[in-house]
Amino acid sequence: MLNFKRILLLLIVLSTPFLLSGCGAQNKLLVLNWGEYINEDVVALFEETYNVEVSISIGDSNELFYSRLKSGTTAYDIIVPSDYMIEKMMIKDLLQEIDFTKLSNYDPVGNPYLQGLQGIQATMLEGTEDYYVPYFWGTFGLMYNKDKAGLEQALETYQWQAYFDPAYRPTDTKTGMYDVAQFAFATAMIYNGIDPNEFSEDNLDLAFNTLTDAGFVMWADDQLKKSISSGSLDLAFVWTGDFLDMFYVALSEGQAYDSVSYNIFIPDTTLAFMDAMVIPYNARHVDLAHEFINWFLDPEMAYMNASTIGYATPLQNTYDMIVDYEGDDQWLNDWARAYMEYYEDTPDFTGIPLANLEQAQVNSLTLMVNNVKTN
Amino acid sequence: MTNYPVATVEEYGYKDYRVLQKIYKIFSIVAVLFIVFLLYISIIMLAIQSVNSSSDVLLFDTFTLKWYAQMFSTRSLTNAIKVTFVTSIVATSIATVLGTLIAVGIYSYEKKTRQKIMLLNNIPLLNADIVTGISLMFVFSLLLPIFPYIFGPTTLIMAHLFFTLPYVILSVLPKLKETDPNLMDAALDLGVGPYKALRKIIVPAIIAGIFSGMLLAFTMSIDDFVISYFTTGNGFDNLSVWVYASIGRKSLNPSVYAFSTLLTIMTLVIMFIYQSLMRRGKKHA
Numbered sequence: 001m002l003n004f005k006r007i008l009l010l011l012i013v014l015s016t017p018f019l020l021s022g023c024g025a026q027n028k029l030l031v032l033n034w035g036e037y038i039n040e041d042v043v044a045l046f047e048e049t050y051n052v053e054v055s056i057s058i059g060d061s062n063e064l065f066y067s068r069l070k071s072g073t074t075a076y077d078i079i080v081p082s083d084y085m086i087e088k089m090m091i092k093d094l095l096q097e098i099d100f101t102k103l104s105n106y107d108p109v110g111n112p113y114l115q116g117l118q119g120i121q122a123t124m125l126e127g128t129e130d131y132y133v134p135y136f137w138g139t140f141g142l143m144y145n146k147d148k149a150g151l152e153q154a155l156e157t158y159q160w161q162a163y164f165d166p167a168y169r170p171t172d173t174k175t176g177m178y179d180v181a182q183f184a185f186a187t188a189m190i191y192n193g194i195d196p197n198e199f200s201e202d203n204l205d206l207a208f209n210t211l212t213d214a215g216f217v218m219w220a221d222d223q224l225k226k227s228i229s230s231g232s233l234d235l236a237f238v239w240t241g242d243f244l245d246m247f248y249v250a251l252s253e254g255q256a257y258d259s260v261s262y263n264i265f266i267p268d269t270t271l272a273f274m275d276a277m278v279i280p281y282n283a284r285h286v287d288l289a290h291e292f293i294n295w296f297l298d299p300e301m302a303y304m305n306a307s308t309i310g311y312a313t314p315l316q317n318t319y320d321m322i323v324d325y326e327g328d329d330q331w332l333n334d335w336a337r338a339y340m341e342y343y344e345d346t347p348d349f350t351g352i353p354l355a356n357l358e359q360a361q362v363n364s365l366t367l368m369v370n371n372v373k374t375n
Numbered sequence: 376m377t378n379y380p381v382a383t384v385e386e387y388g389y390k391d392y393r394v395l396q397k398i399y400k401i402f403s404i405v406a407v408l409f410i411v412f413l414l415y416i417s418i419i420m421l422a423i424q425s426v427n428s429s430s431d432v433l434l435f436d437t438f439t440l441k442w443y444a445q446m447f448s449t450r451s452l453t454n455a456i457k458v459t460f461v462t463s464i465v466a467t468s469i470a471t472v473l474g475t476l477i478a479v480g481i482y483s484y485e486k487k488t489r490q491k492i493m494l495l496n497n498i499p500l501l502n503a504d505i506v507t508g509i510s511l512m513f514v515f516s517l518l519l520p521i522f523p524y525i526f527g528p529t530t531l532i533m534a535h536l537f538f539t540l541p542y543v544i545l546s547v548l549p550k551l552k553e554t555d556p557n558l559m560d561a562a563l564d565l566g567v568g569p570y571k572a573l574r575k576i577i578v579p580a581i582i583a584g585i586f587s588g589m590l591l592a593f594t595m596s597i598d599d600f601v602i603s604y605f606t607t608g609n610g611f612d613n614l615s616v617w618v619y620a621s622i623g624r625k626s627l628n629p630s631v632y633a634f635s636t637l638l639t640i641m642t643l644v645i646m647f648i649y650q651s652l653m654r655r656g657k658k659h660a
Contacts, residue, residue, distance in 0.1 A: 028610065030609060036628065040450045044450075055610025056451055056610065057612055058617065058621060064620075073512065073519070074526050284523070
């Protein structure tokens with residue numbers, strides 16, 4: 001009798017965690033997103049409308065998204081990877097096609113994607129468009145110090161030449177480069193008029209010469225924009241979204257739009273990226289995931305979401321709402337102006353997303369950049 | 376009588392070190408202060424940063440407490456903090472109860488067997504976190520076909536249990552050794568049942584060890600990253616996992632500094648309690 005009791009007790013103790021794990025998680029939409037990349041109020045509205053819980057995990061790189069998806073410990077319903085990672089996931093059969101008939105707000109005619117974004121989409125593998133819905137996109141630009149005489153004109157006239165060739169910019173312009181080998185290589189390729197994703201030994205040598213001649217005084221990441229704002233650097237290659245974050249903070253601290261000492265120039269051809277929502281193959285709440293994607297295709301919701309994030313909205317109607325603001329709100333006016341200047345909606349713009357290089361290629365790029373730095 | 380000059384102490388070889396001693400004393404104080412300062416400079420910087428109104432690390436703007444308030448208005452951060460505490464508190468309480476029982480059980484073995492079991496107990500302590508994390512993830516993922524939602528609270532708490540339990544056992548066992556080996560027999564002779572004897576006699580005798588084990592387990596659990604990183608899922612991210620994922624494209628939300636400062640203060644308080652418990656325990660023994 002006693003033994004029976006003991007066995008029963010043991011069984012209960014052993015099974016509790018599993019019984020516990022049964023409850024709870026079932027009716028939750030599981031989202032894997034970048035940090036601070038969503039307006040939580042918009043999510044709260046979604047939760048209220050559909051009476052569900054949305055649980056957002058965050059990751060800091062596309063590679064992490066991939067490994068999380070691959071390990072399968074959590075069946076995410078929505079992931080927000082970038083362009084090249086979407087291609088990789090699609091090729092590895094990790095995604096399911098999006099059923100566009102379920103997206104009532106999807107309207108490629110009345111509310112198309114912005115032209116810059118369409119340019120990025122055009123560079124992607126054929127067939128990928130069935131697997132994602134764009135979430136945000138952005139560009140890279142050349143951030144510069146407005147106080148440096150002649151620099152602004154040089155950039156507007158010569159664009160990449162002013163960045164890479166000291167002869168085309170004012171003397172003593174201190175330039176900096178993002179400390180990521182692939183970025184350095186890709187920009188050097190754009191300057192030379194070559195596809196930035198075309199990797200070859202010749203291009204490697206060319207990039208080495210270009211980068212050496214450019215005479216960068218600083219290789220850094222976050223520090224670049226801080227150095228420009230403090231005036232110790234004049235020109236650098238940065239994320240436009242990064243610049244805007246800093247710019248918006250300066251505006252919110254009371255600086256006037258034109259009195260900020262730095263600005264960014266977006267060349268006609270530059271690197272760009274797109275983050276898009278995808279539904280993994282093992283998602284368990286496929287219908288709800290579609291509703292979630294649909295929610296962010298609603299121009300009003302996209303507007304709310306874009307108001308807290310420095311990257312560019314994909315939707316034409318949302319863009320128009322931001323840009324066409326007419327009123328007295330200082331911030332909304334500044335925002336409209338910033339959007340018009342930095343995410344200009346024009347067919348002349350070409351944004352090229354970076355491809356996913358093999359490890360060996362990344363290594364030789366890193367080696368090349370290290371040689372540039374030590375020279 | 377010849378008047379010999381009175382010899383001074385110096386002539387006997389005495390050297391007056393009083394001045395030097397003073398200098399040494401001052402020097403040692405300065406040196407200790409300097410070393411302590413160096414040790415704690417990171418924590419001090421963090422605390423300063425948590426009251427800095429500018430999110431720029433290089434620039435101290437004005438004093439503010441807004442990050443402390445914002446900590447609970449950023450939903451994902453609030454959620455992470457909640458998860459951290461839920462996990463740690465649940466795991467610690469289970470570990471304390473189980474660990475005490477296990478320690479009493481181990482103590483009842485003869486010395487040789489006890490030593491063997493203690494070796495097994497120490498392996499999870501000494502094993503690299505990353506090995507523990509990956510192996511636990513592997514074991515849990517074997518259960519995925521039966522329990523598709525197992526990753527999350529269940530696995531995280533079980534994993535925390537896995538590495539906190541040995542700490543409890545390790546701090547309870549020495550206390551048991553200090554008690555009279557005949558205590559249990561005496562209690563049984565006087566007519567209480569074995570469970571009651573455990574509850575009323577043994578546990579009060581080792582309560583200081585239980586508490587110190589509990590506090591140790593709690594501090595271990597609340598700041599764990601590596602094991603949590605591999606064993607969590609379904610959106611149940613604790614703070615360290617959240618912080619790690621946040622440092623991506625954007626700079627860190629300063630509310631993290633605020634929470635870290637609070638956590639440091641809390642850890643200090645716990646360590647203080649732990650110390651005083653140990654001291655009180657020594658006096659009684």
